[in-house]
Amino acid sequence: xxxxxxxxxxxxxxGMLYSxxxxxxxxxxxxxxxxxxxxxxxxxxxxxxxxxxxxxxPGWLGVDNLMVANILAFIIAAFLMFVVAWLIERLVLRHLxxxxxxxxxxxxxGIAYFIDGLGQTxxxxxxxxxxxxxxxxxxxxxxxxxxxxxxxxxxDFIAALVAAMLVAALALFFQKTATGRALRAVADDHQAAQSxxxxxxxxxxxxxxxxxxxxxxxxxxxxxxxGVQFSLVTVALRAxxxxxxxxxxxxPGAIIGGLIIGVGEKVSEVYLGPLVGGGIEIWFAYMLxxxxxxxxxxxxxxxxxxxxx
Amino acid sequence: xxxxxxxVILDLQNVSLSFGGVxxxxxxxxxxxxxxxxxxxxxxxxGKSSMLNVINGVYRPQAGEIILRGEHFRQMNPYKAxxxxxxxxxxxxxxxxxxxxxxxxxxxxxxxxxANIFQQAFWMGAAQREELEHRAKVxxxxxxxxxxxxxxxPVGRLPYGLQKRVDxxxxxxxxxxxxxxxxxxAGMNIEEKQDMSRFILDVNDQMGTTIVLIEHDxxxxxxxxxxxxxxxxxxxxxxGSPDEVRGNPEVISAYLGASH
Numbered sequence: 001x002x003x004x005x006x007x008x009x010x011x012x013x014x015g016m017l018y019s020x021x022x023x024x025x026x027x028x029x030x031x032x033x034x035x036x037x038x039x040x041x042x043x044x045x046x047x048x049x050x051x052x053x054x055x056x057x058p059g060w061l062g063v064d065n066l067m068v069a070n071i072l073a074f075i076i077a078a079f080l081m082f083v084v085a086w087l088i089e090r091l092v093l094r095h096l097x098x099x100x101x102x103x104x105x106x107x108x109x110g111i112a113y114f115i116d117g118l119g120q121t122x123x124x125x126x127x128x129x130x131x132x133x134x135x136x137x138x139x140x141x142x143x144x145x146x147x148x149x150x151x152x153x154x155x156d157f158i159a160a161l162v163a164a165m166l167v168a169a170l171a172l173f174f175q176k177t178a179t180g181r182a183l184r185a186v187a188d189d190h191q192a193a194q195s196x197x198x199x200x201x202x203x204x205x206x207x208x209x210x211x212x213x214x215x216x217x218x219x220x221x222x223x224x225x226x227g228v229q230f231s232l233v234t235v236a237l238r239a240x241x242x243x244x245x246x247x248x249x250x251x252p253g254a255i256i257g258g259l260i261i262g263v264g265e266k267v268s269e270v271y272l273g274p275l276v277g278g279g280i281e282i283w284f285a286y287m288l289x290x291x292x293x294x295x296x297x298x299x300x301x302x303x304x305x306x307x308x309x
Numbered sequence: 310x311x312x313x314x315x316x317v318i319l320d321l322q323n324v325s326l327s328f329g330g331v332x333x334x335x336x337x338x339x340x341x342x343x344x345x346x347x348x349x350x351x352x353x354x355x356g357k358s359s360m361l362n363v364i365n366g367v368y369r370p371q372a373g374e375i376i377l378r379g380e381h382f383r384q385m386n387p388y389k390a391x392x393x394x395x396x397x398x399x400x401x402x403x404x405x406x407x408x409x410x411x412x413x414x415x416x417x418x419x420x421x422x423x424a425n426i427f428q429q430a431f432w433m434g435a436a437q438r439e440e441l442e443h444r445a446k447v448x449x450x451x452x453x454x455x456x457x458x459x460x461x462x463p464v465g466r467l468p469y470g471l472q473k474r475v476d477x478x479x480x481x482x483x484x485x486x487x488x489x490x491x492x493x494x495a496g497m498n499i500e501e502k503q504d505m506s507r508f509i510l511d512v513n514d515q516m517g518t519t520i521v522l523i524e525h526d527x528x529x530x531x532x533x534x535x536x537x538x539x540x541x542x543x544x545x546x547x548x549g550s551p552d553e554v555r556g557n558p559e560v561i562s563a564y565l566g567a568s569h
Contacts, residue, residue: 177429185416192403197391197420
């Protein structure tokens with residue numbers, strides 16, 4: 001029982017991180033109907049910026065406090081993501097208003113390669129590390145309840161907590177503020193939103209900025225876990241099954257989808273893995289997504305696709 | 310009626326609009342005076358909605374001019390039109406389906422909100438005060454249109470007639486000078502039509518809003534409007550008071566067929 005709980009908690013924590021990346025997809029899809037293929041590239045770019053600035057800043061400013069360097073690097077990286085968001089809207093999306101979904105998808109594919117290249121040109125293409133002072137050692141809890149207690153990875157726990165807080169803050173922002181309301185309006189109906197004076201362009205910049213910050217936080221968390229390197233781009237691919245499961249248009253869907261996939265991966269790896277020789281973790285999420293595509297293509301919480309005949 | 314019809318506020322001159330080879334509007338000119346109810350009528354496919362979409366900027370005409378309060382425009386766009394005080398409703402209701410009635414109407418206040426995104430994000434005094442002010446105004450509109458009982462309901466769950474009313478409420482929340490109504494009574498039963506006519510007249514009378522209205526139900530149009538433009542196959546075939554239009558032989562033949 002104790003072991004099962006350990007696996008479950010581990011899965012939930014990883015799942016929360018998937019949710020965070022999936023949220024980036026959902027935000028942009030809802031507001032602009034674009035499936036943003038560049039989300040992974042944005043994660044990499046943000047992580048690279050964070051890693052390199054926190055490395056450079058002590059030299060530039062003569063501070064050797066890790067905390068200060070990290071905070072400054074975070075601010076600069078966030079600002080950089082705003083600039084990227086603004087440029088994407090200005091140079092690409094603005095000119096593609098009312099184009100087909102496939103055109104927009106191709107455009108984001110192009111953006112993805114551009115950002116990949118730009119990031120590595122500016123920041124270098126080695127493996128860098130992000131050290132935000134996350135404790136690495138695991139911690140034992142509930143020793144009184146279960147024999148041997150539960151072993152919990154402190155780093156994963158903190159990361160999951162940060163992700164959960166960010167998601168909660170965003171949800172509040174969307175529900176409770178005037179801008180959030182305008183964002184939801186745009187997500188529902190572009191034309192109506194424009195006709196009541198909601199500026200589409202500004203909303204898109206805001207959404208891409210938010211997605212940029214989400215990418216930054218995801219980049220920091222994943223980067224400090226596995227190092228900042230090109231393979232961070234694939235983190236976004238792992239979030240794909242999450243959005244298929246949760247529905248591309250649903251924020252709660254992204255969260256719950258992430259948790260289901262996180263738990264599913266871990267539990268199946270531990271309990272089914274030995275039967276088929278292991279390695280389930282890698283493809284389990286995609287299998288689950290495939291099943292969903294067959295039986296419930298709109299996802300758990302997505303809008304039902306109804307075609308009028 | 311106490312209201313005074315004023316100067317020309319919106320003037321369309323020689324507007325033509327085509328899609329590929331189809332001429333949706335051919336050389337249309339008419340004007341709208343302040344505080345009046347101006348109707349655009351015509352059979353299906355006459356170009357009524359296209360006309361409205363030109364005024365609101367959804368479509369860009371190939372020729373002609375839109376003169377709004379003396380300012381000349383080659384074309385509008387929906388955002389610019391909204392900023393200039395033009396609000397509209399939609400023929401196939403375009404409400405934000407996932408949101409409550411109250412939230413839908415609150416979005417209409419967007420242009421009047423001044424607090425910036427950071428003030429909103431951190432729920433600072435200015436943003437909070439503003440939200441309350443606008444909320445008060447929205448409650449007035451809700452009372453006016455008698456939809457108090459549904460204000461927390463998601464609009465997707467409302468019956469058609471009420472959705473139309475919420476659509477009107479959202480447009481009114483903008484406190485527009487000119488209100489464009491695209492078939493406000495389409496698909497309604499008699500009772501709902503009567504309610505809607507009453508609301509339109511009240512808006513015009515009490516708020517002084519200029520109204521441009523599309524409708525193909527002749528009876529309703531004749532009752533509520535001051536002047537009527539008649540379109541047929543993209544051309545203007547009549548313009549004048551309801552009585553004048555009713556007596557116009559071209560209008561009669563467009564509506565009843567060639568034999569008269």
